Amino acid sequence: MTTTVTTEVGPVTFRPGNQVAWADLDAVFGERGEPARCHCQWLKTFDRAFTDMPVDERTGRFRAEVGCDDPGARTTTGVVAYRDDEPVGWVAVEPRPAFVRLRKTRVPWTGRDEDRTDEGVWAIACFVVRKGFRRQGLSHALVVGAVEHARRNGARAVEGYPMQFTPGKEDVWGELFVGPVSAFVAAGFREVTHPTPRRFVMRLDLA
Secondary structure, three states, rough: EEEEEEOEEEEEEEEEHOOOHHHHHHHHHHHHHHHHHOOOOOOOOOOOHHOOOOOHHHHHHHHHHOOOOOOOOOOOOOOEEEEOOEEEEEEEEEEEOHHHHHOOOOOOOOEEEOOOOOOOEEEEEEEOOOOOOOOHHHHHHHHHHHHHHHOOOOOOOOEOOEEEEOOOOOOOOHHHHHHHHHHHHHHOEEEEEOOOOOOOEEEEOOO
């Protein structure tokens, strides 16, 4: 099932990861840079397991989790964005407990008393915008696409853990893979906590 979001650069359509070709998702991640090295495994593993894992293994794990080319797959881990039938972005979203690192880090839990194993709460964990399509307002569309995917799969709430830099500061280390705060605000999320100067926990409760 697809979702279409109207943006300032035209309509963006989203498809669950298992309903797209691996070649499309591979085009979004590219062959170089942090997305290609990580393939959304940072939050799926712990420190030593991640650093010791060869890039090829990370890619293979990711491909299996997404279930590309398998519309009948029972689960997937995110959605792919298309503009004019061209794959332009990816957002990882699934039940929060799937991201095992989130259960151990303090960011999501500072000042909160929540069940860390609650599968009714989904997490938007990672954004990738294809080279050549960045700085075109796709982050907000990716949040909306992720929310609709979560809603259709029974989520009660969706969370994100975005960053916001002080004016003039740049994302030197690629920390904005979690998305900017503005994209979540535009999609109707509210601030839950502000655990570090740059990190926010944002949440959208679904009817």
